[in-house]
Amino acid sequence: MKDIKYEYSEFFARQLDNEDPLKDFRNEFYFPKIEGKEAIYFCGNSLGLQPRSTKEYIQRELDNWAELAVDGHFKGEDAWYHVRKKSKPALSEIVGAHEHEVVAMNNLSSNLHFLMVSFYRPSKTRFKIITEAGAFPSDMYMLETQVKFHGLDPEKTIIEVAPRPGEHTLRTEDILLAIEEQGEELALVMMAGLQYYTGQVFDMESITRAGHSVGANVGFDLAHAAGNVPMSLHDWGVDFATWCSYKYMNSGPGNVSGVFVHERHAQNPDLPRFAGWWGHDEEERFKMEKGFKPMYGADGWQVANSNVLALAAHQSSLDIFERAGIKNLREKSELLTGYLEFLIQQISGDSGVIEIITPKNPQERGCQLSLLVHKGGKAVFDELYLNGIIGDWRHPKVMRIAPTPLHNSFLDVFRFAQILEKSILKFA
Template sequence: MNYENTLAFAQAQDAADPLKQWRNEFHIPKINGKAAYYFTGNSLGLQPKRTRELVEEEMQKWQDYGVEGHFVPKERPWVSYHETVKHSLARLVGAKPIEVVSMNNLTVNLHLLMVSFYRPTKQRYKIICEAGAFPSDQYMFESQLKHHGLAPEEALIELSPRAGENTLRTNDIIAAIQEHANELALVLFGGVQYYTGQIFDMQAITTAGHQAGAYVGFDLAHGIGNVPLHLHNWDVDFATWCSYKYLNSGPGNVSGIFVHERHAHNFDIPRFAGWWGHDEGERFQMKKGFKPMPGADGWQLSNVNVLATAAHLASLQIFDQVGMEALRLKSEKLTGYMEFIVNELSGDKGIFEIITPKESKDRGCQLSIFFHEKGKARFDYLVENGVIGDWREPNVIRVAPVPLYNSFEDVYHFGRLMKEALEKI
């Protein structure tokens, strides 16, 4: 696509955008009375306008029925409320409904899944992950290894990019898996690296991990709702995610898990059990002896948080209506436009550089801009002038042009303000 760094070009692209109406489905924050240029959907997605209505619907049920709200309403009774999002989640991650369930929060689910899929032995005890993973993953790895009496510095293999490079090469990941094959118990990566925005080749990593005799899982906090996923066909063992970034479900909202169908009826697999994971046909008999539900449902602990899931459902309805294929097409164009503008501003000055992969297939809707000087001061200028972005120490601005609610004009104005920041600071 031939881009132009002009307001007229941006407005023409917005006029021709088949998804332009979806921006109106979201509340856009304001700064100084004007709509902000919001590029932080990779940290917290915007609120859909329908969210309040769906949450209020459950508030009304609570008011009208009390505890009977679990069973009385014909539409979305609370006892099965988690099922209202199951098919939507399955579509988003490329799974079968039996393989997904919405529950808990991200780090809780990481720990629960480690109980099942990290089972170290004297021979096989090592874990391979990317260096610089999000703290949710780092702290989880450290505590899990110590729980098993293992030293993280020995059992955890953290892979870094080659010297002078910003992202990991797939061949280097596979080579590391093969090198440690005899000692490897688990491969667990972020599907999309939060700092650089790199999409890892999840299919290739899964294949290599399985060939080495290890389980393979992914933290999809920055992947779900951002990039196409095909977890079932990729043969991934397990995955988890959060719903408040690209899934726009509200701050700290519910997580979800994927467990491949081949594990669905393996009731001997270790797990921490809870009441809501027990066979629903016998759940209310209150008997001893945990009998897990088949599939991902068998990993549930508690009954679903209905109010939170109502907010989750509001956004998932939009994804069902729009579809990831259409979102991905716009995402590639919109992120490409931002890349074009940022590269034009950088030129050969060397003031900053994009550390996110150049190829659209290797990234989602995020660009990480690495500043060699005055990065924080220039970021502050952007914020003061209406840009809501994300600063990551020591010197990176992360910006995510989200296709559901960001426009080409948003991106143009980001570039305009970035130019002003360069000139004035």
């Protein structure tokens, strides 16, 4: 991380923006307005902003549909039959994988279920699952129902690793100890890569190594990590992962998910899956014959044909990511979030009004800082909104603020701090 001494001043913030090599990417997005004034948007952890190019990308496919109809599957520069391939270079770079290990398809919760079919194979002696306490509800529901599907009791099967008393985040050693303790009874480690509530990035490499050492599979929900923090899923040996594209990857509300399946599973005949024709060998797909023959790699987990309009919106953002570079975005992100942390500390001091529950170590967090508002609570958050700040509130009293390097500036962070300081004084 760049060695820098932060200052609480507008001049300093503007100076950082002037030196920012990524500053022009801000102009490639639409910003919402509050009371007719452009908002400061710190909610990419929930829904990313719309790229200005998205309409053009979708319109191109609408034109293809209008002009080619069914022939659009095989004619034209972007024939729909192979449209999934366009996103692979960017996705592989973002999550640290080979192109054949990733594919954009379905949505996140659906993909979790499909992947669990393959990677959660409980036996009488090996059946337990480790996850983090307070996981995102969809993950909790998915694990609970998958366990019940196999006739098991979630209370006895799902092991939730919780922070120590008085702490907000998990210690890596506690996760690794839980894996070791479950040992030969552990079938799967399935948890977030970045915890949605606290903003903590887990040590996915160490967790994967520990899971494999006891014979368990390891997978991650990367909803809040993909497009936020650099990863090396292939090198870490992760078995599987999935993510959504509508948060940091700015691809539109509810848009397409993506999956990663490590190449060592690419042609494993003993690995079951729920199949569909789009996962079948594309060279033989239109023979319409019995007998599922999966495509190599992650493509073999596809079920239905690609959502062309959704992938067009997705691609509009991925093309921006390729131009910006995930490593460059990460460098700016660390500076932005570091500046936000500095300003909050300047404002709150030792008053105890605001507590940052996201780890201080930049390697253990992404864009997001989760702020525990001890005085004023939701009223402080509502005051911020009235003054043009869009963040995210999570009960009982946590405010999530995520300065995103593609479209946020250091001046945004400074202005947020000014408004936060006034809001605290008003309600504390």
